[in-house]
Structure formats: structure tokens, C-alpha cells
Amino acid sequence: MQRARKIVKILHTVAAGGLIGGLAAYMVLLVVATPTDAAAYAGLRASLEIVSGYILVPSLAIGLLSGLVSMLVHTPFLDKGWVWFKALLGILMFKGVLTIDSAKADYAADLSSQIAAGTAPADALQSLLGLEWWTCVGVMVVAIANVVLGVWRPNRFMPRTKPTDPAGPSAAPAE
Numbered sequence: 001m002q003r004a005r006k007i008v009k010i011l012h013t014v015a016a017g018g019l020i021g022g023l024a025a026y027m028v029l030l031v032v033a034t035p036t037d038a039a040a041y042a043g044l045r046a047s048l049e050i051v052s053g054y055i056l057v058p059s060l061a062i063g064l065l066s067g068l069v070s071m072l073v074h075t076p077f078l079d080k081g082w083v084w085f086k087a088l089l090g091i092l093m094f095k096g097v098l099t100i101d102s103a104k105a106d107y108a109a110d111l112s113s114q115i116a117a118g119t120a121p122a123d124a125l126q127s128l129l130g131l132e133w134w135t136c137v138g139v140m141v142v143a144i145a146n147v148v149l150g151v152w153r154p155n156r157f158m159p160r161t162k163p164t165d166p167a168g169p170s171a172a173p174a175e
Contacts, residue, residue, distance in 0.1 A: 029051065081155075
């Protein structure tokens, strides 16, 4: 069981690094995005799809699954408030990454191809870029908060169960 806990911990840590690194790569590509040249911009959108499909989504899936499995292989996690808060934040990251991946990246790639072909106006992506950027920032904040919770493990501030008496349940009350 100790080996399984270590493997799951390693997978969870690597997935967190992949997710944060993938988000950073995605945001860097958004920063350098210049929709003035439609063909180059279509290539950039294709790059964003690759980052999303090969780094963000797999890292998120591995992170979520390994986090849930860690609760099963290390059952004391089930009684920790910070673990359940991380799980809730994981659901938010899931929603954010899927929003980036499907709604934004795929749609923007199709739209940029239309711009390159001349069938859509050149400024059609401006509002989408702002929304996409803020979605990335939000998911990045949540991902970093998840890492902080996993390292910090704030049992004192986020208890799920009542603290036990240090003397133990069998100790007789003082008279």
C-alpha cells in the first residue's frame, strides 16, 4: 500500500506541474497572438489546440484521477477538510480547462481559419481572446491554490472532523 501511495503522489505532482506548465505555455501563446496576419494566427490557434489537447487535458485528467485515488489509498485523507476543498477546486479546474479546450480553442481555431480564408472579419477573435485569457488566469490561480493546499495541508484551519482530546477517549475526567 505504501508503494501505491508513492506512485499516486508522484503522478499527482507531475500532473500538477503539467497543468500549470501547459497553462503557462497557453498564456504565452495568447500574449504573442497578433491577429493581423490571418494565416499566422491560424497557425497559432493550431498550436493552442496542441497545447490544450496534449498537455492541459491529459494533465488535468491524471491530476483529478490521482487525487481521487490518493483518497482511496490513504484513507485518512477522507477526514481532512483541505482534501475535500482541493477536490472542489479540481472540479473548477476541470470546468475551466474544458471551457478552454472545447469552447475556446476549437472554436477559435475554426474562426481563425475562416479569417484566413476571408470568410470572417479580421477582428472576430478580439472578444474571444479576452475571455480566453481570463479563463486561463482563473484556472491558473485555482491550480496554484491546489498546489499550495497540497503542500501546506492546513489541518488546523480546515478541519473536517472535531479535534480529538490529546489525552484520548479512555482518559478519565479530572476531578
